[in-house]
Amino acid sequence: MVNAPPAMIPLAHVDDLRASHRHVVALRSWRTPSSHDSILIYRRDGRPGDFSAGETVQQEWYSIANECPHLGLPLEGGDIEDLCSAQNDEDDGEEPDPRTQPVIICPFHALDFDLSSGASSSSGLQACTFRLEVRDGVLHLEPPGSTGDDYRVIGIRPVSERFADLSAPDPLLSPLASLSLASSPAAEPTTIVAFCRTILLAPDPAAKVALVRQLVSRFRSGDLTRLSDPASDPPHPREPYRAPATKTVASTQTGRLGKGGNVQSRIRLLHALANIELWAIDLAVDHVARFWDWRTGSPDGKEGRRIGWGFVSDFLKVAEDEAKHFTILNERLEQLGCSYGSLSVHNGLWESALQTQHSLLSRLAxxxxVHEARGLDTNPVQIRRCRAAGDEETARVLETVHLDEITHVAAGHRHFTALCAALSPPLDPVAQFRLEVSRHFFGALRGPFNGADREKAGLDEGWYEGLSGRGGVSALGKGEAGRRKEETEV
Structure with a gap:
């Protein structure tokens, strides 16, 4: 019996994909929750049609797995070249068409992959390709996986985002996005881990954003492929640098954000979110710099194979997104007459980083x-409040943040479930998550929950309903709280 192929799934209207010739599609299977896929789609504009007959430019669509089959590194930044086919070498009386076989060149090791077949003429490796169809103007994809896998789209992003292109800073973004690194006091790092640790110690938010963009650009181009050099990498800092002028208080002392009904309330909201995004940059690069050598064969990370390049790639993308979020939030703050650092901030997210520095499973959980997923619950509420107050600009900024955050939770879910599956015997990911929360999170997970977007990222109700941690830190005795703080110091 031959199984029918999986049903085609709609991606987007082709008009919505004009911003770039390349997009990365993040997919997740509902029936196999641990199955996450990243697929690169490429649009090649063909020869112009007969405009007198009302024809338009012909388009060809290709798709290929975004992870190179060699080491799992991302293909999205590779050069795409059009190679002649054998039939073009024949003298058939017609002008040869050099646009017959597009191939993508892996930016890391220069391996080529045919975008139609996935075959590599330089290595013998085979990349997965996927069928695409345009139906009534909507691009559809035949998803990966076996028959019956119910794949859904988590997110679609253009590869050629101007924010990520150092050579073409987006004029709509604040000067933070185009800051030169010439003023950086340290020599340029030579490994990914060294770069991440340098970002943790960046002297100000502008330098932090610029360093993230530099790291991601060099990584995607294949210019920076060395992961670590213990002999030359700087030591891992205990905590990220913050300027002495930054007023840091306990999270309970930052004041209520309000409901966004007036400008001052929205300023407090934007400032609080910018603070979260700045810490989120640090958390993403700390994931990479702290856990790059984590071994997947034992719960303590000391045995088995090292975690793959997909982990590094995913969380460098998260760092890039968080840098973008900080930039656009701070830009909006400045438009409202404020700037980051004008109000007090808290470092609650970094306290969670210290609580989970011993275990990648704990950190991801x-x-x-928990923290990133909570943003999926609160962001839509804030967006509605801003729109109700007539502040469409702030609402659009928060929407940009929200859509990216879904993919961040999905990345955490992908690697958490993969770590659970790699152990022998494998761990049940939901049970392990709830165990990690009971051990390392303080307080209850409070609703209401945004079930739809949580489920997009892989979290159904079984993950979080009725879940509590160990109780608030404030409920601890002063001596016990101090002891725990000492235990978490590097």
């Missing part, structure tokens, strides 16, 4: 699947 608390940071990605």
């Amino acid at each position: 608390i940071v990605a699947l």
Whole structure:
């Protein structure tokens, strides 16, 4: 019996994909929750049609797995070249068409992959390709996986985002996005881990954003492929640098944000979110710099194979997104007459980082699947409040943040479930998540929950309903709280 292929799934209207010739599609299977896929789609504009007959430019669509089959590194930044086919070498009386076989060149090791077949002429490796169809103007994809896998789209992003292109800073973004690194006091790092640790110690938010963009650009181009050099990498800092002028208080002392009904309330909201995004940059690069050598064969990370390049790639993308979020939030703050650092901030997210520095499972559970997932619940509420107050500009900024955050939670879910599955015997990911929360999170997970977007990222109700941690830190005795703080110091 031959199984029918999976049903085609709609991606987007082709008009909505004009911003770039390349997009990365993040997919997740509902029936196999641990199955996450990243697919690169490429649009090649063909020869112009006969405009007198009302024809338009012909388009060809290709798709290929975004992870190179060699080491799992992302293909999205590779050059795409059009190679002649054998039939074009024949003298058939017609002008040869050099646009017959597009191939993508992996930016890391220069391996080529045919975008139609996935074959590599330089290595013998085979990349997965996927069928695309345009139906009534909507691009559809035949998803990966076996028959019956119910794949859904988590997110679609253009590869050629101007924010990520150092050579073409977006004029709509604040000067933070185009800051030169010439003023950086340290020599340029030579490994990914060294770069991440340098970002943690950046002297100000502008330098932090610029360093993130530099790291991601060099990584995607294949210019920076060395992960770590213990002999030359700087030591891992205990905590990220913050300027002495930054007023840091306990999270309970930052004041209520209000409901966004007036400008001052929205300023407090934007400032609080900018603070979260700045810490989120640090958390993402700390994931990479702290856990790059984590071994997947034992719960303590000391045995088995090292975690793959997909982990590094995913969380560098998260760092890039968080840098973008900080930039656009701070830009909006400045438009409202404020700037980051004008109000007090808290470092609650970094306290969670210290609580989970011993375990990648714990880190992903608390940071990605609790804190980031909580943003999926609160962002839509804030967006509605801003729109109700007539502040469409702030609402659009928050929408940009929200859509990216869904993919961040999905990345945490992907690697958390993969770590659970790699152990022998494998761990049940939902049970392990709830155990991690009971050990390392303080307080209850409070609703209301945004079930639809949580489910997009992989979290159904079984993950979070009725879940509580160990109780608030404020409920601890002073001596016990101090002891725990000492235990978490590097």
